Amino acid sequence: MEKDPAGKRKALTRMDLLLVLVLLAACGCLLLLRGRHRPGSVVRVYSDNNLLAELPLDRDDRFTVTTELGTNTVVVENGQAFVTDADCPDKICEQMGPVSRPGETIICLPHKLIAEVSNGE
Amino acid sequence: MMTKPRRFAAFFLAGVILFAAFLLFPPGAEQMISAGGNRIEMGTAVSATVYAEKGRVSGEKRKEELSGLVSRILDLIDELDREMLSWRSEDSEVFRFNQPGEAGPMAIRPEFAAVIRESLAISEASGGAMDITLRPVIERWGIESFGGKSGYIPPSEAELEAAAASAGADHLTLREGPDGGYLLEKDIPDLSLDLGAVGKGYALDAAAGLLAGSGASGAVLAAGGSILAYGDKGEPWKIGIRDPEGSPSDHAGILSIPGKKGGTAFISTSGGYEKYVEFQGKILEHIIDGRTMRPAESDLYSATVVTKDSGLASDGLSTACYLLGMEASLPLLEKWQAEAVFITRDHQVWVTEGLADAFSLTAPGYVFAGVL
Numbered sequence: 184m185e186k187d188p189a190g191k192r193k194a195l196t197r198m199d200l201l202l203v204l205v206l207l208a209a210c211g212c213l214l215l216l217r218g219r220h221r222p223g224s225v226v227r228v229y230s231d232n233n234l235l236a237e238l239p240l241d242r243d244d245r246f247t248v249t250t251e252l253g254t255n256t257v258v259v260e261n262g263q264a265f266v267t268d269a270d271c272p273d274k275i276c277e278q279m280g281p282v283s284r285p286g287e288t289i290i291c292l293p294h295k296l297i298a299e300v301s302n303g304e
Numbered sequence: 305m306m307t308k309p310r311r312f313a314a315f316f317l318a319g320v321i322l323f324a325a326f327l328l329f330p331p332g333a334e335q336m337i338s339a340g341g342n343r344i345e346m347g348t349a350v351s352a353t354v355y356a357e358k359g360r361v362s363g364e365k366r367k368e369e370l371s372g373l374v375s376r377i378l379d380l381i382d383e384l385d386r387e388m389l390s391w392r393s394e395d396s397e398v399f400r401f402n403q404p405g406e407a408g409p410m411a412i413r414p415e416f417a418a419v420i421r422e423s424l425a426i427s428e429a430s431g432g433a434m435d436i437t438l439r440p441v442i443e444r445w446g447i448e449s450f451g452g453k454s455g456y457i458p459p460s461e462a463e464l465e466a467a468a469a470s471a472g473a474d475h476l477t478l479r480e481g482p483d484g485g486y487l488l489e490k491d492i493p494d495l496s497l498d499l500g501a502v503g504k505g506y507a508l509d510a511a512a513g514l515l516a517g518s519g520a521s522g523a524v525l526a527a528g529g530s531i532l533a534y535g536d537k538g539e540p541w542k543i544g545i546r547d548p549e550g551s552p553s554d555h556a557g558i559l560s561i562p563g564k565k566g567g568t569a570f571i572s573t574s575g576g577y578e579k580y581v582e583f584q585g586k587i588l589e590h591i592i593d594g595r596t597m598r599p600a601e602s603d604l605y606s607a608t609v610v611t612k613d614s615g616l617a618s619d620g621l622s623t624a625c626y627l628l629g630m631e632a633s634l635p636l637l638e639k640w641q642a643e644a645v646f647i648t649r650d651h652q653v654w655v656t657e658g659l660a661d662a663f664s665l666t667a668p669g670y671v672f673a674g675v676l
Contacts, residue, residue, distance in 0.1 A: 290349045
């Protein structure tokens with residue numbers, strides 16, 4: 184690189200500054216997103232190993248599963264999923280939530296129910 | 305040509321971008337992709353996560369391969385349960401053997417013979433505490449319906465005696481047949497098997513065999529209270545040991561097990577907190593002691609057993625150790641070259657020498673008491 188001729192030295196142009204700010208903002212946004220669940224996350228509800236429903240985590244919703252074994256309701260609220268209104272004897276499934284990160288699960292063994300967070304792939 | 309401030313800006317930007325890239329894709333994790341799945345098998349929750357190095361194949365394709373491997377592992381466990389281990393499944397060797405009055409010896413597969421042989425060895429070493437012939441007793445206690453149900457009534461002494469009369473590993477004989485095959489025989493007609501104490505561990509053994517030829521670099525499988533950590537994922541495997549007084553996601557301590565290419569570690573925990581019923585203010589646990597034919601009355605909260613090469617041993621031994629208590633467990637651990645973590649009811653945590661570095665206590669309510 185050549186030595187800058189005297190007099191032609193310029194301060195950062197406004198465009199340079201803008202570019203730096205935009206990139207910083209982009210990095211900031213990415214960092215913020217990392218801490219949260221990915222936007223495409225869903226909770227998949229399985230009964231006896233069959234997929235029954237896929238609920239996006241970014242929309243509040245509820246899904247009730249009733250089989251001959253019993254009833255559980257999977258609730259999505261504020262980006263998290265949990266199980267409520269379960270009529271299983273131990274109610275361990277209700278204690279297991281809420282879940283929001285891909286790979287996290289809630290399992291109701293007596294009713295053979297699995298609610299699993301997935302990144303939607 | 306670039307002016308100095310511009311050059312500074314360019315370096316600054318490059319720095320910011322590198323920093324962001326580092327945060328988004330930390331080195332190490334970048335090299336691994338993973339796939340996982342959950343199912344209900346063997347009456348319990350089974351989960352499998354497999355890891356592979358990214359390599360040159362496209363990430364999508366590799367990920368598909370890994371998902372396929374997860375399905376194959378879970379299918380294998382399902383098949384083993386249905387065809388060999390389950391007392392519920394009419395297609396299983398256990399079910400066939402359990403039919404009352406089955407006269408004469410039954411020919412069994414070598415794999416099933418290996419399960420029986422190892423189980424009998426653990427049973428004998430534990431003085432009959434861990435026993436795979438307790439099906440009638442377990443049924444009499446109604447263990448399957450344990451879990452918060454109200455109105456539970458335990459069996460009467462007479463009922464229990466009758467059930468106990470048709471149980472006991474000494475009524476079971478495994479021998480080689482004339483053609484080199486294996487024969488399983490009972491000398492009382494009602495003897496019936498329940499492999500609940502060893503089946504999940506054996507399923508993990510089979511899964512480890514599948515993983516060995518799969519191209520996956522690492523995997524972690526959990527079947528109920530039994531875990532397999534296979535191979536390496538670029539960082540140590542972290543296995544939580546449940547806090548017996550906490551909720552299902554609380555742990556009392558963590559085992560950090562270094563990954564090793566092609567290596568295996570099997571970790572099983574047994575504890576009464578897992579399933580129990582209350583009767584007249586007394587807690588009846590789901591683990592039956594083969595010596596008394598009654599629910600366990602252990603001075604332990606839980607026993608965790610770690611082995612290098614046998615899921616079946618880690619599973620069966622954890623039940624045996626839970627029933628025997630800490631002192632009496634030590635000879636068994638030595639015999640199977642296994643390590644253990646004991647959590648006592650007075651909140652002490654003891655570990656064997658081989659786990660002294662691997663274990664760290666995480667729950668405030670417990671005291672690290674020492675190395676055995």
